[in-house]
Amino acid sequence: MSRVYLDNNATTPVAPEVADAMVGYLREDFGNASSVHWYGQRARDAVEQAREQVARLIGAHPSEIIFTSGGTESDNMSLFGVVGAARAKASAKHVITTAIEHPAVLYAARELESRGVGMTYVTTGPGAVIDADDVARAIRPETVLITVMLANNEVGTLQPVAEVGRVIREHGITLHTDAVQAVGKVPLDVNSLGVDLLSLSAHKLYGPKGVGALYVRKGTHLEPLMHGGHHERDRRPGTENVPGIVGLGKAAELAAERLEQDTQHIAALRDRLQAGIVERIAGVSINGEATRRQPNTLNVSFEGLKGESLVMALDLEGVACSTGSACSSGSTEPSHVLSAMGLSREAARSSLRLSLGRYNTGVDVDVALEAIVRVVARLRALSPHYAAASVHA
Numbered sequence: 416m417s418r419v420y421l422d423n424n425a426t427t428p429v430a431p432e433v434a435d436a437m438v439g440y441l442r443e444d445f446g447n448a449s450s451v452h453w454y455g456q457r458a459r460d461a462v463e464q465a466r467e468q469v470a471r472l473i474g475a476h477p478s479e480i481i482f483t484s485g486g487t488e489s490d491n492m493s494l495f496g497v498v499g500a501a502r503a504k505a506s507a508k509h510v511i512t513t514a515i516e517h518p519a520v521l522y523a524a525r526e527l528e529s530r531g532v533g534m535t536y537v538t539t540g541p542g543a544v545i546d547a548d549d550v551a552r553a554i555r556p557e558t559v560l561i562t563v564m565l566a567n568n569e570v571g572t573l574q575p576v577a578e579v580g581r582v583i584r585e586h587g588i589t590l591h592t593d594a595v596q597a598v599g600k601v602p603l604d605v606n607s608l609g610v611d612l613l614s615l616s617a618h619k620l621y622g623p624k625g626v627g628a629l630y631v632r633k634g635t636h637l638e639p640l641m642h643g644g645h646h647e648r649d650r651r652p653g654t655e656n657v658p659g660i661v662g663l664g665k666a667a668e669l670a671a672e673r674l675e676q677d678t679q680h681i682a683a684l685r686d687r688l689q690a691g692i693v694e695r696i697a698g699v700s701i702n703g704e705a706t707r708r709q710p711n712t713l714n715v716s717f718e719g720l721k722g723e724s725l726v727m728a729l730d731l732e733g734v735a736c737s738t739g740s741a742c743s744s745g746s747t748e749p750s751h752v753l754s755a756m757g758l759s760r761e762a763a764r765s766s767l768r769l770s771l772g773r774y775n776t777g778v779d780v781d782v783a784l785e786a787i788v789r790v791v792a793r794l795r796a797l798s799p800h801y802a803a804a805s806v807h808a
Contacts, residue, residue: 419734420735421770422737423711424569424571424596424768425737427772427773429621432669433621437662440458440661441658445458445657448657449654461660462660462661464664465482465660465667467664468665469615469667471671472670472671473613473630474605474606479605479630483626484625485618486615486616486627489614489629490520490562490591493591495523496637497589497612497635498559498638508533509532509535509555510534510558510559511553511558511560511561511562512561513536513537513538513539513563514537514538514755515539517564517595519593520562541757542572542756543704544573545575547579550579550583551579551582554586560588561591564594565592565594566596566597566712568739569714569739570703570712571713571714573709576592576608576609576610577609580610581609589635590609590611591611591612591613594615595616598620600678600709600711610630614627621669631650639651639652677773681775682710684771685713687780689713691780691784692715703756712770714769716762718765719765719798721764722765722767728790732786750766
């Protein structure tokens with residue numbers, strides 16, 4: 416059986432060039448980057464080169480890049496770090512975020528709420544794109560942080576982060592964006608966005624798991640999450656994951672070189688798959704604003720079916736996909752993103768996320784489309800609910 420991987424928003428395969436770059440730092444150049452001897456300095460040079468590679472990708476200065484274990488840690492550092500450092504503000508601190516954030520932000524926000532921090536969740540319309548003016552209207556005198564994702568991980572919609580930056584500039588509030596799903600997929604520049612903090616993760620851009628970065632604009636105050644050393648400019652203690660950091664650096668370098676090529680290739684495949692589904696399968700709807708989507712993500716609701724059943728049936732056909740965020744896997748509740756968009760419980764639970772990547776081909780799309788057509792027809796034939804609805808219609 417040939418297998419097709421269409422779950423690149425969950426994780427991407429490691430690029431061969433990235434794996435090759437990492438090997439030497441697992442073998443010969445194994446030193447601790449904080450050691451002063453030759454081995455340590457070899458490792459330190461590699462870490463600083465990766466810092467420059469990541470900075471170039473997002474338009475930052477290398478000194479503004481902090482290496483972390485991934486997007487979740489970067490998000491948590493941002494929320495807890497800003498709130499913790501805002502001691503000069505009133506004791507009743509307030510944070511603004513959106514109802515469609517990744518769980519890494521939403522769960523951190525709920526924890527802050529439990530500690531007495533005020534929280535506003537800006538809602539979205541059917542297109543899953545927030546309004547920057549809604550964010551501005553939510554500002555209070557005690558607001559210390561606004562966090563808005565750049566690209567939604569479930570439906571792929573691009574949020575107006577730069578517009579938010581412009582409308583809040585006069586308030587002097589720290590602005591964070593979870594750009595984990597956007598970095599390497601769409602052009603971005605931290606200065607154009609106007610953000611003070613930006614989270615990214617290596618395994619979403621063909622790098623290794625367990626490593627990421629946080630952009631911290633010079634002058635932004637953060638209280639450390641952990642204590643134990645002076646690593647990463649006193650922001651994040653602990654021995655650096657040198658092979659992982661090298662892998663992230665190489666992945667960032669490749670992303671910068673291939674951005675336009677990858678975008679065109681992947682968008683063409685995504686549009687081909689979407690057109691095939693709409694043309695060949697009745698009772699489907701595409702979720703998310705079509706004109707403001709990142710190029711690789713397709714979220715589809717299939718009337719009368721359950722997303723979990725589709726995922727399992729497609730896996731048996733050799734096609735890997737998901738119902739939404741891998742971090743929400745196992746939840747019996749419908750997607751919080753689709754619910755925030757106004758979809759009914761049934762429509763939200765009938766959705767499938769198909770996310771393409773650099774290594775997908777036209778053959779992959781054709782194989783996946785045929786499998787989706789077969790599986791939908793088979794499951795609908797077995798569904799009394801769908802059969803009854805069809806007869807009634």
